[in-house]
Amino acid sequence: MSRPAFLLLHGAWAGRWVWDAVAPLLVAAGHAVVTPDLPGRAPWADGNGVTVSDMVDHALAAIAGTYGPFIVVGHSGGGIVATMVTERLVVRQPGSAAGLVYLAGMMLPSGMGFPEACRIAGAPPPQGIEPFLRPTADGLGTWVPPKAAEDIFFQCADPADARAAAARLNAQLNTSWMIAPHWTAEGAGTVPRLYIEALQDRSVPIAVQRTMRRLVPGARIATIDTDHAPQLSCPDRVASILLDFDGSHLS
DSSP: OOOOEEEOOTTTTGGGGTTTTTHHHHHTOOOEEEOOOOOOOOOOOOEEEEEEEHHHHHHHHHTTTSSOOOOEEEEEEHHHHHHHHHHHHHHSTTTSSEEEESSSOOOOOOOOOOHHHHHTOOOOOOOOGGOOOOOOOSSEEEEOOOOHHHHHHHHOHHHHHHHHHHOOOOEEEEGSSOOOOOOOOTGGSSOEEEEEETTTOOOEEEEEHHHHHHHHHHOEEESSSSEEEEEOOOOHHHHHHHHHHHHHOOO
């Protein structure tokens, strides 16, 4: 079997740049890597809504022409998109999804949003970054104040890297981050899963991460003692875990 390609999906307010330190390590190991910018980020037209289905369509279009099978990786809210991309891959071409990875991601039952998972975990919303979000001028989206991003998302990264990352965050349409996955046991549920938990995560607290694992059992577990964005604070470790997951179930 050929080496799988990686599809790396960012979370809300971020972009493909969050994978800049991880993607070259995967490429160096012989894997194709696709890192799309998902829709829903500023700028947008007045009244323009972007749904999770739109983001899934965009991610699937991004891998057209790349030889699979694919390991789909979702960071943070990108985990919801990753779940639905995997569902679509399995349905349209069995065997085209080799793995599904959540990096401090939202691994949720079909139809459940993140706020409900927080309530089940005993950590009712608003959680993480939500108390710090600011509305866009048109009221259609939100943006993250840089200092809040440094403190909530990137507190374990090098301070200069944290400041640079916080400055690159975009405004995000509400319709593209207030989302829930839809998937089936016969689709995405058939694909090997890995959950990479981040112990010092202030955005998706570890109690919520572990609650999601109980709600959607069966994933392998890896642990990193770092913040919500391990791909910035310890990219070598993230790449190593992804490559180990590849080798452990595709050999």
